[in-house]
Amino acid sequence: MEKFRYLPGVSTLELDVQACVGCGMCEIVCPHGVFLLENSKAKICDLDGCMECGACAKNCPTSAIRVTPGVGCANYIIQTWIKGKDAASCDSVECC
Amino acid sequence: MDKKVQNHEGCCTDDNLSGAYSGQQEIVIQPSMPAPVQDEVCCGAPPGPESNPFERPGYVLQRFVKDFVDTPVGPVPSIKTDLDRNDLFGKMAVRWGIHRDNYKVAPGLYCVGTPDQNAPVLVTANYKLTFDVFRKELGSIHAWILVLDTRGINVWCAAGKDLFSTTEVIQRVQLTGLAKIVRHRQLILPQLAATGVSAHRVKKASGFKVIWGPIRAKDINYFLKNDLNADDSMRRVTFAFRERLGLVPVELSHLVKPSLWVLLAIFLASGIGSHIFSVGVAWTRGLMATAAYAAGILAGALAAPALLPWIPVRSFALKGTITGFICGIGVILIFHAALQFWEVLALVFGTTAISSYLAMNFTGSTPFTSPSGVEKEMRKAIPLQALAVLIAAVSWIGSAFAK
Numbered sequence: 037m038e039k040f041r042y043l044p045g046v047s048t049l050e051l052d053v054q055a056c057v058g059c060g061m062c063e064i065v066c067p068h069g070v071f072l073l074e075n076s077k078a079k080i081c082d083l084d085g086c087m088e089c090g091a092c093a094k095n096c097p098t099s100a101i102r103v104t105p106g107v108g109c110a111n112y113i114i115q116t117w118i119k120g121k122d123a124a125s126c127d128s129v130e131c132c
Numbered sequence: 133m134d135k136k137v138q139n140h141e142g143c144c145t146d147d148n149l150s151g152a153y154s155g156q157q158e159i160v161i162q163p164s165m166p167a168p169v170q171d172e173v174c175c176g177a178p179p180g181p182e183s184n185p186f187e188r189p190g191y192v193l194q195r196f197v198k199d200f201v202d203t204p205v206g207p208v209p210s211i212k213t214d215l216d217r218n219d220l221f222g223k224m225a226v227r228w229g230i231h232r233d234n235y236k237v238a239p240g241l242y243c244v245g246t247p248d249q250n251a252p253v254l255v256t257a258n259y260k261l262t263f264d265v266f267r268k269e270l271g272s273i274h275a276w277i278l279v280l281d282t283r284g285i286n287v288w289c290a291a292g293k294d295l296f297s298t299t300e301v302i303q304r305v306q307l308t309g310l311a312k313i314v315r316h317r318q319l320i321l322p323q324l325a326a327t328g329v330s331a332h333r334v335k336k337a338s339g340f341k342v343i344w345g346p347i348r349a350k351d352i353n354y355f356l357k358n359d360l361n362a363d364d365s366m367r368r369v370t371f372a373f374r375e376r377l378g379l380v381p382v383e384l385s386h387l388v389k390p391s392l393w394v395l396l397a398i399f400l401a402s403g404i405g406s407h408i409f410s411v412g413v414a415w416t417r418g419l420m421a422t423a424a425y426a427a428g429i430l431a432g433a434l435a436a437p438a439l440l441p442w443i444p445v446r447s448f449a450l451k452g453t454i455t456g457f458i459c460g461i462g463v464i465l466i467f468h469a470a471l472q473f474w475e476v477l478a479l480v481f482g483t484t485a486i487s488s489y490l491a492m493n494f495t496g497s498t499p500f501t502s503p504s505g506v507e508k509e510m511r512k513a514i515p516l517q518a519l520a521v522l523i524a525a526v527s528w529i530g531s532a533f534a535k
Contacts (some may be wrong), residue, residue, distance in 0.1 A: 039441045108496070
């Protein structure tokens with residue numbers, strides 16, 4: 037996905053290396069190759085490649101990864117501005 | 133069980149079915165009396181074939197079901213791995229947004245080939261388009277297919293909405309009695325479901341270990357043959373030219389309804405002038421403004437997605453601004469003889485604003501934009517887009533009074 041780069045320096049992804057047990061799950065589930073396992077510890081090697089889908093955090097057995105997951109969809113975000121986070125839905129947005 | 137059907141027709145639940153199948157009361161369907169072919173005098177063409185022995189009262193036998201396989205929890209439908217004309221029509225329709233929110237298959241357990249107790253279990257979503265793309269790749273495979281109830285939404289989007297979820301996987305495994313069918317305790321899930329499914333939680337609650345399969349269905353054969361290992365490239369999303377173009381029709385279909393209002397507004401705004409309102413002027417000027425609007429759609433919903441990686445800026449609103457500006461200039465070149473300065477300004481600003489907004493909305497269709505990034509660019513872009521529309525409207529209406 038080198039060809040597609042989005043805005044840099046915005047991702048909320050954080051990794052607590054102390055808590056990492058080196059299971060490598062984050063490396064497997066990330067669709068953008070953001071993580072790399074080095075010396076039995078995960079490492080964020082491409083922070084700006086992160087799209088905040090939340091797959092890594094969801095599958096980290098020790099909760100060493102934190103990210104505010106969400107959909108990167110302008111239409112959806114407009115809805116959260118107008119209706120608030122709980123009332124907004126993708127159903128009326130129809131993006132996916 | 134070919135050509136056999138159990139004899140109490142009111143069976144509805146899986147329990148009933150399994151009871152009937154394990155019982156002894158099976159009857160063989162007699163070959164029906166063939167209708168005389170030449171008998172077309174009163175009732176038209178000769179009758180079609182007799183009912184399929186797998187039909188049940190109150191159910192629709194799906195066209196993609198080839199057969200049923202007996203299992204300890206009752207018959208499981210064995211599905212075809214080739215698509216027919218209906219599947220292709222259905223695909224074309226949903227690409228244009230038709231029946232897209234109700235294009236699904238019943239959740240539950242299916243199979244391909246003749247799987248045994250050791251066959252792998254592949255998990256997928258119940259969006260019919262996903263289901264079709266998936267089964268098309270399973271021609272040489274013997275496997276169980278666990279279809280989750282993702283409300284007819286594809287794997288990744290359903291995972292993002294917590295429909296392809298940890299709970300759904302656990303529940304579906306229990307509901308289908310999967311543990312009685314296979315001896316192993318492994319589920320193969322598409323990698324993109326990881327956004328909604330926590331592998332360690334599934335293991336804890338159901339005893340089944342989640343193996344993350346490749347992203348794309350076309351790699352599943354390789355994955356199974358390669359001892360459940362995927363190459364790096366199978367674990368990365370792509371967004372190739374063809375994939376991007378495939379999304380354009382749906383984007384366009386969403387614009388039909390709002391466009392009716394826009395066109396009405398364009399017609400009204402174009403007719404206003406020192407003569408108060410003229411239908412003739414509304415028509416001639418309205419056509420030019422409509423052309424600018426159409427150019428904006430073309431630039432933002434087609435050109436920007438198609439040229440995405442080659443437009444040398446990262447913000448989508450900015451990408452749309454560039455394509456929109458170029459298309460706006462195109463519109464001016466077509467109508468330049470009939471336009472004065474303020475009208476040129478109005479059309480260029482209008483086209484650019486529409487294009488910028490639509491390109492920005494395309495963020496929702498891409499597999500790489502982060503919500504933090506989208507929100508950041510929106511906070512800058514939306515006020516500017518609104519300002520551009522305002523400038524366009526004021527210049528357009530104002531120029532009519534200058535004539």
